[in-house]
Amino acid sequence: MNKAVLLLVVLISACQKKSIPSAQETFFDNLSNLCGQVFTGASTYPDDPDHDFAGKLLIANFSSCSVDEIRVKFKVGQDQSRTWIITQSEQGLLLKHDHRHADGTPDEITNYGGWANNQGNSWRQFFVADSETAELIPAAATNVWMLEYQPRSQILTYDLKRHDQPRYQAQLHPKQ
Numbered sequence: 001m002n003k004a005v006l007l008l009v010v011l012i013s014a015c016q017k018k019s020i021p022s023a024q025e026t027f028f029d030n031l032s033n034l035c036g037q038v039f040t041g042a043s044t045y046p047d048d049p050d051h052d053f054a055g056k057l058l059i060a061n062f063s064s065c066s067v068d069e070i071r072v073k074f075k076v077g078q079d080q081s082r083t084w085i086i087t088q089s090e091q092g093l094l095l096k097h098d099h100r101h102a103d104g105t106p107d108e109i110t111n112y113g114g115w116a117n118n119q120g121n122s123w124r125q126f127f128v129a130d131s132e133t134a135e136l137i138p139a140a141a142t143n144v145w146m147l148e149y150q151p152r153s154q155i156l157t158y159d160l161k162r163h164d165q166p167r168y169q170a171q172l173h174p175k176q
Contacts, residue, residue, distance in 0.1 A: 041058050
């Protein structure tokens with residue numbers, strides 16, 4: 001076999017090998033498997049009784065999933081204005097927070113979030129505030145959101161840090 005044919009065989013073989021999914025892709029697939037499920041829980045941090053979410057039932061509803069987008073309706077008490085949107089693209093995973101008024105119109109503060117930073121794994125991802133967020137909410141320019149699902153305990157955790165300090169955390173369990 002001459003060198004040109006051998007090179008062609010090697011190139012064809014390389015093209016046929018399926019690439020190993022990244023941790024972000026596996027995380028997205030793992031979250032997609034939660035589609036249709038509802039989780040309930042409460043804030044775990046801060047424990048300040050004056051915090052807006054204190055004492056309120058939290059509900060995360062994996063309401064719709066497609067090949068490249070997961071929508072999680074996040075209800076705080078009676079407030080149904082929030083949706084987490086996790087999008088998978090060639091640039092990676094993007095987490096956005098969509099806030100709406102009761103009539104469906106966008107809130108003044110909406111569409112903030114950021115890109116996964118490649119420090120996560122197949123069950124946990126960290127999303128660093130993007131430039132749109134920094135422009136919309138200057139104080140949130142250092143925000144890092146974390147989403148995690150623990151398959152053994154079935155706990156869904158949503159966490160926010162600002163300036164590397166804890167700012168908010170909620171833990172939710174599958175609704176019985």
